[in-house]
Amino acid sequence: MRMCARCHCTTSHPVLVHEVHAATGPGFNVYACPECADHYPPMTDPLELPETPRRRSRLTLRVYKVNTQGAVTEDRGKVEVLIGGRTNLVPRTSAYPPCGCPRCRT
Structure with a gap:
């Protein structure tokens, strides 16, 4: 028996819709009834690297x-x-004239 996080009704068939992770202690799970579970986005894995934009x-x-x-x-x-x-950074130097590499000449 769990309480639905959306409609606040108790259900005997809870669906895990979200895991809350805490940096300073244990986290907790958020449950919903089967009817309300469709209103939540799919869970993401916190250890999965995000797609490179x-x-x-x-x-x-x-x-x-x-x-x-x-x-x-x-x-x-x-x-x-x-x-x-990241971009390829040009090393900073105190040389004058500045660097003569192709990147700095353009």
């Missing part, structure tokens, strides 16, 4: 060279800052 551009910067009059003389491309994953 598609990497989308969070910020796009256009890089230009301009002359003293403000006219664009050279389009140097764009730089995208991505979310949802």
Whole structure:
């Protein structure tokens, strides 16, 4: 016999609909009657790694060279800052001129 978490009626055929995990002690289970169990989303495994989200551009910067009059003389491309994953970071150094690798030249 358990009480349904949705309609608060007691049922002799409870359905486990959610497991609550606690960081500082034991967790508990949430039950529902068979009629109300369809209203709950399927349970997820807390130890399962979430799906990697598609990497989308969070910020796009256009890089230009301009002359003293403000006219664009050279389009140097764009730089995208991505979310949802790691990017290959350029090591920070105090060297001048800056790094000459293909990534830094673009």
